[in-house]
Amino acid sequence: MNAHILIIEDEYALAAALSTVVRRLDATPVVAASGQGGIDKLGSQNFALVILDVGLPDMSGLKVLEKIQALPKPPPVLVITAHGTLDTALEARRLGAREYFLKPLNLADLQRTIREILTPAKMEAPAQTTMIGSSALMQRAFAVIAQASGSDAPVLLQGPPGSGKNLAAEVIHRHSARAGEPLVVFRADEWPADRVEAALDDAIEKAGKGVLFLDEISTWSKPLQAALMHRLGALRARLFSASSSELAALREDLFYALAVLQVTLPPLTERTSDIPSLAASFLDDRVLSAEAMAALKAHLWPGNVRELKAAMAHASAVCSGSTLLPHHLPANLQNTEDGNHLEDTMKRGLAAWLDQKTTGADETMPAYDDLLETVEAAMLETLLKRFDGKPTRLAAALKMNRATLRRKLKED
Structure with missing residues (x-):
């Protein structure tokens, strides 16, 4: 790389450790033991990066950071400190620090950050699409969504909360013959019992010849289910319905009326192969480190795709660089206690592979x-x-x- 990295650090042992990290990345470390010494070196040489300690013998590292940012072409700066206060962190960010590390340093995290600054990852913009998934379960769901888009039959969407039922409904509507008509969403649990039928009539009227989307149909009372059955004969709108739970309480005749086509969206833990592409679709110009991606795949995702989207929004908000590292993720994703499901998945996959390879006579094994x-x-x-x-x-x-x-x- 032939990049030069300035290390402004007065502790000899730490400066030596940081220099070793820099050399591992095929870069050249230059050490200054004081703030003024670092400023002098910046005035005589160009640097690809500055690693700056806040606690320096002659001046605060934040003062040095301020002087760096006043340069015509300031290099990116990584700030390290032994006493991480909120004010220090805020001031470092305000002054343009790329990252903020606390002592004792996690040198692996620091090395990954330096690497992404020296060789920023290039990410192609994700294809313009509305739903993402290459897993077998999602491919089956996509096949039914495609059929539903070319049909006028009622559609029932099932899957856990946050799995994308509303998005699937929007996709079907957008690509159907009724795309020019409204899509009206009705949730019965948003209305008091004495007003819910009137609210249903209002939704039917607003939908007109468009689509009436009955969300969380499994929560409907028996009287409301009966009221809907009485209205189906005069309904001009196409019916979509969705449920996050079992439909055991749904009337049998209503179920058959609503479930002509059925789309089942799987939980995210059953489609972990889709996590990289999904996560990338929620990011702009950033990429995930291998370690951060491993943390995503190890999480159980009770909130499914909706939770993943929120996690990427969190990581983007706290990361000022182009690569998201594990410490940028929400705290619950940094906890590996729920990571055993990956090992279980591996064992199941290995067992299936062994079954395929060892089925038959003993002599053929x-x-x-x-x-x-x-x-x-x-x-x-x-x-x-x-x-x-x-x-x-x-x-x-x-x-x-x-x-x-x-x-x-x-x-x-």
Whole structure:
């Protein structure tokens, strides 16, 4: 990279550790042990980045930051401090600090931040679409949505809260023959019992020849279900309905009237392969680090896609750089206590793969070493991508002999 990074730090041990991190990234560290020393170096040399301690012997690091920002072309600045107060954090952000790190430093986080500043990731704008998903469950849902868009039949949308039922209804309407007519949403639980039928009549009138969307139909009382059945014969609007729970309390005749076409949207934990593309669609010009993405995939997502969207909004609000790191995510996503479901998913997938490979007569079963080699090859391929395709770095991280790793990679 040949980039020069200025480290303004008076503690020798920390300056040495930061210099080591910088060298790992093929950059050149330049150390200044005081605020004025750093300012002098900035006046005589261009730097790709400044790592700045707040507690300096001659002046506050915030004063140095202010002077840096007054330069014609100020470099990005990472601020570190041993005493993180709200006022210090706010002032550092106000003065344009790219990131703010507390001591003791998480050098791995710091290294990832430096890397993304030196080699900012480029992300193609997501395709203009209204629903995202390449998982098998979503592909099945998309097939029914496509059928519903070309039909005039009633549609029942089912799935947990936040899974995208309202969005699916909008997509079907937008691509249907009634796209020019209104889509009117009616929720019975928003009305008192003595006014709900009148509110339903008002919604039917507003929908006209458009679409009447009956949200959370499972919450309807028996009298209201009967009232709707009496009105179906004269209804001019197309019917959409949605439910986040079981429909056991729904009248059988009403269910068959509403569920001519059925769209089932899965919970996010059953489509974790869609999380990268979904998360990217909620971000503008930022990307997620591999570690942050791992945290997203390890979360249980009780709020489904709606919760993911809120999490990306949170991360974007607290990150001033172009790469979102784990500490930018909401606190509940940084907690790995619910991450065991990924291990369970892996075990289920492995069991299914083994069933496929070992079904048949005993003499046709593949050797254990062949099975292990296939699993190991997939694991090493995934890990190598995380280390920029560099076996030496991967071997060091895995505490594996470099020659052994290279041999395994060649065998793959």
